[in-house]
Amino acid sequence: MNLEDRDPMDELLCETLRQDVASAAGSLQALEERVLERLGDRLPRRGLWGSLRSMAAPTRSGRRAQLVFVGATAAACVALGLFLGGRLPSAQPAEPVLLGGAPAPARSASTPMMKSMTAQAAVGNGVLFILPAPNARVVSLVGSFSEWEPIPLSDDDRDGIWTAEMPLPPGRYEYAFIIDGRWFGQDPSADDYVKSFGEYSSVRYVGGGGDGA
């Protein structure tokens, strides 16, 4: 930007922002060391094409991703079938909120029902997110695919099963449910979990993608 384009307000802004960064110089000094420490011996990941090839090739990680995907889809279908067939009590408490608030330490904190009922299944070109929450009033989905903007889940037949279908290209997605304003980040059927800022989010691999930034 040309200096002559700047008015006094611009100059003041520049100076203030520079001061902000300059005042942090001490703590930024070792940033590169902290970054390298976190990286350890890890190498840059393959790109999307490399990941797709690894899905096709019979490697351990590719097979795992395939199995997780097939398993999650099957679990979702079976669970939905059971529920719609009336074999599960319809008044089951929705209490995924038991994991909300403070971050739960592990998958085992969820109930068996949650394990069987919560899933994301591939449907046509989209991915179906399913959450049983009979007592919930509002359920939404937030994730890296929506810039963490809430996407409402619907329960049109009021059976307590909330769903949303998302058209997602292959990739790795982080997501969580928000149930009546409370964060529910540990979907039992997620492929993986990440903990950032003291809170869990679920991770979903679609089509074998695994390199999301």
Place this chain on the structure above:
Amino acid sequence: MSTEEDDGIVYRTQDEVSLLRAALEGETAAWGEMVMRYKDAVFGLCLGFLRNRADAEDIAQDAFVRAYLNLRRYNLERKFSTWVFTIAANLCRNRLRYRRNHPVMEVDYEFEGGADPARMVAREEREVRVREALDGLPYAYRTPLVLRFYNDLSYKEIGDILAIPEGTVKTRIHRGKAMLKELLDKERESA
């Protein structure tokens, strides 16, 4: 055989593309040099988004880690700063969303912000006022201002990083400055 210190000197004289190629081959020290070159700029961007120094440091660190892990996706013909800024901006947005869903935590951050040494050591009163006015701006307006006036980026680059059209960038910068002036005037009147 070269020592680590020698390596550091070698890297310091290398151009970015050579460093990135070396980093891609697993030479993390080359990545360390890239971090050194861009850490202030990335931190400045994060601070502009988050207005909290501790958070900005965390996110800046995370951005460099993620950038390295995804380095194979980076197109060497693209400007590196735009790419790493985009990663940092996305991480900042996630952080802001997280804060929105965690209002209790936000109180803590505000408290931290209030004790930020950056404010305590502010040399000039008007800078403190500008800083406070910046805090009061919605981030949608604040961030383009930071990218423009701290990172010195073009409207197009800002648009690429924030995923908004160039015209919107211009509007937000214009409106952001107007809002900032208004906030400063109000504060002056009440003082």
